[in-house]
Amino acid sequence: MEQWVLSLLAMYGLFELLLTLSRLCWFQVEQPEADHLVLITENSQHSVEWMIRSFYTMNRLQGRSCGVTCVHYPSTDDTLDIIRRLDLKHSSLTYKLVEKSLIKEIEEECQRVWKEEKRTLVLDLRISNEGKDPPRLFAQ
Structure with missing residues (x-):
């Protein structure tokens, strides 16, 4: 059970990191x-x-x-x-x-x-x- 919770938290953290990086890259392009x-x-x-x-x-x-x-x-x-x-x-x-x-x-x-x-x-x-x-x- 603990492994599932930790896995979900790790996946959520990774998703948030990728989302933040993509936003940073996207807004660096002149809009x-x-x-x-x-x-x-x-x-x-x-x-x-x-x-x-x-x-x-x-x-x-x-x-x-x-x-x-x-x-x-x-x-x-x-x-x-x-x-x-x-x-x-x-x-x-x-x-x-x-x-x-x-x-x-x-x-x-x-x-x-x-x-x-x-x-x-x-x-x-x-x-x-x-x-x-x-x-x-x-x-x-």
């Missing part, structure tokens, strides 16, 4: 100090959920409140359904449906937001070139 994420989506079902969940998780681990805005162009996949499902879970998630004719205006607005609001991160997740392009970060 963006953004508290708001703007995602531009269109046929982005393969990446939108991961982006939203990881952004919320990272901010939660750092003890910060955050928000996400999805600018969604009409698409043929399940991107909008994923965003609506996540909207039920996260109260600070908002989404806007936009027509394709407004692409230029939205991109200009995203550039303006990135330059003026330093704590906002803008990512373009639209798939082009048969999915070969990575997400585009609006940067200065």
Whole structure:
């Protein structure tokens, strides 16, 4: 019986040590100090959920409140359904449906937001070139 208790305590201690080391290593990588994420989506079902969940998780681990805005162009996949499902879970998630004719205006607005609001991160997740392009970060 004593061996089981000692084994469990040793396993717990080892787990805590590994968890602490992984956090130290993770936070040594420079993390963006953004508290708001703007995602531009269109046929982005393969990446939108991961982006939203990881952004919320990272901010939660750092003890910060955050928000996400999805600018969604009409698409043929399940991107909008994923965003609506996540909207039920996260109260600070908002989404806007936009027509394709407004692409230029939205991109200009995203550039303006990135330059003026330093704590906002803008990512373009639209798939082009048969999915070969990575997400585009609006940067200065």
